[in-house]
Amino acid sequence: MKNLPTMVQGCMEDYLFMFNEHLPNKLEGLYIHGSIALQAYVPGSSDIDFITILNRRCSEREKEILLMIHRAIEHKHNLLELDVGYIC
Numbered sequence: 001m002k003n004l005p006t007m008v009q010g011c012m013e014d015y016l017f018m019f020n021e022h023l024p025n026k027l028e029g030l031y032i033h034g035s036i037a038l039q040a041y042v043p044g045s046s047d048i049d050f051i052t053i054l055n056r057r058c059s060e061r062e063k064e065i066l067l068m069i070h071r072a073i074e075h076k077h078n079l080l081e082l083d084v085g086y087i088c
Contacts, residue, residue, distance in 0.1 A: 005036070005041050005043065007077065008041060012030075012048075014076065014077070015082075023062060030052050030053070031051045031053070032049065032050045033050065047082070050082075050084055051086070051087060052085070053088075058088065
């Protein structure tokens with residue numbers, strides 16, 4: 001993650017920290033796509049697109065936790081929305 005825009009790197013670090021804190025041993029991988037991957041990210045205009053690979057399906061409670069993580073990151077970093085896809 002060393003070549004990411006500073007704000008994006010901060011968001012991703014917070015996301016991974018919160019994810020691993022609340023859902024330990026569930027993350028298989030994470031792939032960034034969209035404007036960030038194309039090096040066309042515009043702070044304040046572009047969203048943050050990524051796909052998270054999970055090692056098993058989420059329970060309803062885990063889905064609620066993921067939503068809480070998204071909202072916390074959006075609030076902390078003043079984002080409109082994280083655009084995250086999940087594959088399990």
